[in-house]
Amino acid sequence: MSSHIALKADVRENIGKGASRAARNAGQIPAVLYGGEEKPMHFVIDEIQFNKELHQASFYTTIFEINAGKKKERALARAVQFHPVSDRPLHVDFLRVSKDSKLTVAVPLHFINDDKSPGIKRGGVLNIVIHNLEVLCDMDHIPDHIDIDLAGLEIHGSIQLKDIKLPAGAVAAHPDRDDTLANIVAPTIMKQDDETAAEGSAEA
Template sequence: MSKKYVLQAQTRELQGKGASRRLRHTGMVPAVIYGAGGEAQSISLRHNEMIRNLQEEAFYSQIITVDFGDRKEQVILRDLQRHPAKPIIMHADLQRISDDQEIRVHVALHFLNEEASKGVKEQGGAVNHSMSEVEVSCLPKNLPEFIEVDMINVEKGQILHLSDLKLPDGVSLPQLALGEDHDNAIAAIH
């Protein structure tokens, strides 16, 4: 299944531009936790730990445990600000989650059997991806790490849409609830 992500955190009292700058010089990242009926809380995270986790695709869409030492909170990464020229994380926004409330998260699409598909192997086509991720709505326990798109039976000239995705149990696509006009293409073979 998916990897469990844990971030060590400390609460922080000092806020503002200067305090955040001083915090970054000590190897920490200023962040905020909000949502799920709780108060917004300013925290600091270890920069090296964040950089290491951000190298994994699943970190952006999976549940993260923030460990304060005496308590733990379940969150998802909502926003991330990076320095425009240096490999430095400037700030992170984390949203608390509740086990009984649906969340909306962007999940990566993994395309399988592209080179072995009918449209490529037999008909000489090329695969064109229109989307690399989709927004899903589900309870935290049903959150997929990624969604697989099997291209084996796709022929040249055929287009796969959002409605063609095989979603895990308890997972839905909010965009499809908006009507047929929002059933966007995800991939095609031309």
């Protein structure tokens, strides 16, 4: 399940462009917390600490405990605005969550047992169609990742959403769509051999 990370924050009194620029110059990132019945809260977070979390694969499934104002708030990072040239984070949107919240989160897919896939052993290439699967769950059941087993998968074989078992407490956010998550495509040499054979049959 997802981890909880404490994030030290300071409430912002001024939220204009000048104040945001001053915060960034001081090594802080402007952010906003919204959702629920409470008003949005504007605050700043430490850029160094945030960057460490930002580059984790589970960043968007991590519950952050934001210690700002009079109480701790639990939240998910929903959007990060980056500088177009330097890729430095400029602003972060957090969504307030509670134990009763039903959340839609994009969970990373981990593809395992590629050494047990006959198709890959024959030179096939794993084509990942969906890297992150949207699931619906509560705050305490957000998966860090979802394992997708490739054992037994042949060339031209595929894994559909219906083929996988989701972690306890999580359901597909879009169960009506039977999405293809990944497939094994034929190696280039095999494709060329098939095309040559097809041309020969046509000429005959």
